[in-house]
Amino acid sequence: MARLQRKRFSEPVDVRRFPRGRVDIIELGDTVVGRMTYEPGWRWSVDVKPIATTESCQYHHMGVTLEGRLRVEMPDGTELEIGPGDVFEIPPGHDAWVVGDAPWVSIDWEAMRTYGRPAGERRERILGSILITDIVDSTALASRVGPSRWRELLAQHNERAQRVIDRYQGRLVKTTGDGVLALFDSTERAVRAAAGIRESVLQLDLQVRAGINTGEVELLPDDVRGLAVHVAARIQDLAAPGEILVSGTSRDLLEGSDLNFEDRGSHELKGISGARQVFALT
Incomplete structure (x- = not known):
């Protein structure tokens, strides 16, 4: 849930150090923000690659430069230099290096959950409830309203979904082009968020379907x-327009709540062994 708060980089919750660089971490609820400081001579492929154990940086960075200059190179050879005052987005798959004799200092609010940690420390598994939604007939709708109006509708859909997810103390993991994937530490809040998103986007003349499952998931930087997660996605595929379906596991965790469900039977889910019981929110 969003709340008024303030944190200082002088009091970080974590400091990640690597050759010629460091990242100071603060947390604002579920949002992790980092201050990156790279010394002259720093280069990702030299100083961070041995820690990341990937050929290129696989993190999606979004932030603002405070000091210094950084040059970024993408796999196709495209390069961009980022300097003081620049607000930047850097897609996964890049290399980067400090330009000149001054450190590069920036604030990043997108990639900081596990960036800069050794590969063996980044795999965090938790128990959570996954909510996946999908706009009904999105392809036909996009064709009917045209690209400009469709982009507006998607932006409004995503904003409304984010507000509902925040209200129920979830985390928007990512948007999926015509839906969202969110993570909750409460199955009941996941279901109520699904119902809230469904009602909120009706005002945009949009219908969504949703699938919810509870189980152990592995946290990645942006996913x-x-x-x-696969079970939640397959359950969402079964949902009719406007319908919210949950797995048997999620339904069992809601015993005693005031939420009501109808049994939708047992289903073989594509790519998943064994039949799964599915229930619909009523």
């Missing part, structure tokens, strides 16, 4: 993965 979550695991069997629980």
